[in-house]
Amino acid sequence: MAETLQGVRKRWGAVLATWCLAVAAAAQGLTCIAPGGEWPDSKGEHINAHGGGVLWHEGTYYWYGENRPARGFTTEVGVEVYSSTDLVNWTDRGVALAVSAGPGSPIERGCIMERPKVVYNRSTGKFVMLFHLELKGQGYAAARVGFAVSDTPVGPFRFIRSLRPNAGKWPDGFSRRDIRRAKKLKEADYKEWWTPQWRKAIAEGLLLARDVPGGQMSRDMTVFVDDDGKAYHIYSSEENLTLHLAELTDDYLDYTGKYVRIAPGGQNEAPVLFKRNGVYWLITSGCTGWRPNEARMFRAESLWGPWEQLPTPFEGADAATSFHSQGTYMFKVEGTADGWVFMADRWMPDSLRYSPYVWLPVVFGADGVPVLRWADSWSPAMFPAGASGR
């Protein structure tokens, strides 16, 4: 598979690049994806769907993401949705979830909505959106997750509520002894970060225990639906130091209370989770705000762990900055044997609205390890056809 993909890319890379540029200039039908470049929608406007995710439903792809203003950091519009049948040409379908114009709503204009992910619930027939929500005027202090629901993929989504997950609950596998020990830890005793004592206290649940009563912090996030239809929310918690993976209820609108911590103290953000050939993979970034850093990767046989850490999947020049990008989602292309797309953002904090996207085809090593290599341009049409499923 790896060889095929590389070979195809080598042979067609130059040709595709020329097409891409020529057609993009005319702002008409695009024939390929040019990572890091301007990506015009069907009206010629740069796509405005940052920190997003893609959902395939009944023959159409939907790309949901942050509608960002040309200047500033707060959410003035909401979550935007685009649709496509070829993953290259996207039509703006409008605002899937709008900010509230009235004051007092948790999603009041001027809040911050980030990293929205939409999944389809087969049993309820609803489209469910989870997103990172920061309340207006509070910077990034609120650290909440928002839930919204819709009968159609393009919305409008109805905001249901926001919360901090798993109030009153301890992680799966935390024994009574672990709980007693964690409850004794006090932040005041660990003012200095990154000391060996502080690291030990974080691993033992210093911040976890602090937040059990009111619920766990929830910032960068994704949602993953397993083959059995169960859904999971994966989010940066505990002051962005530790990832949590939490099981959602059957309607995807609440938590069952079962969750695990991943890499305590590892400072992982921007989680991307996918399953291939029965193995779960998690690609994350470090924690440097809008500045890119070297991605990390984890692998597990079960969502509940253990999660084994591996080197970054990025390979080649600029792998140390993940090609100047930060991951947001990964999905398999429908109707292909094994074609996968990794989605990332190249943040431009001076003008988030015009931040480019870095979408790359994924190559897999013999042992199934995902590898991300740079491509100036490529087309999802290059993936060999095959049965759907993962």
Ligand code: GAL
């Ligand atoms: C990044 C995060 C983004 C956004 C940004 C704000 O680390 O991945 O989604 O929250 O920080 O500085």
